[in-house]
Amino acid sequence: MSKFSEDVLTIVKQIPSGKVVSYGQVALLAGHPRAARQVGCILHFHGEEVPWWRVINNAGRISTKCIEHNADLQREFLREEEVEVGEDLSVDIAFYRWYFPETGS
């Protein structure tokens, strides 16, 4: 577990229910604006201690390009938090996007 990983997890934990963020934003807060890939790689590795399901790509969709991560489960979690998810795992990111108070972006 590197410092980068801990920082990413700490940031993700701050995401409120019913909101979602992109990997790029988390990477930015972690101090590595271009390391969005590592963020996703780290998230699929732990359990419910961190709301990883609230983290999606900048296109507003749940990526399924890698190993069989529970994309279907993630959709269930989001809908439980009043976040509408399309059949193709698409989310209205423009409306549900959460902006971290620290950056104010």
Add this chain to the structure above:
DNA sequence: CGAATGACCAAGC
């Protein structure tokens, strides 16, 4: 240290 990998991002079609 060099090469390969991955839940990405931005630009081009």
Add this chain to the structure above:
DNA sequence: GGCTTGGCCATTC
């Protein structure tokens, strides 16, 4: 708006 190409970066071998 969706698919394809190239590029970034940290971690692992």
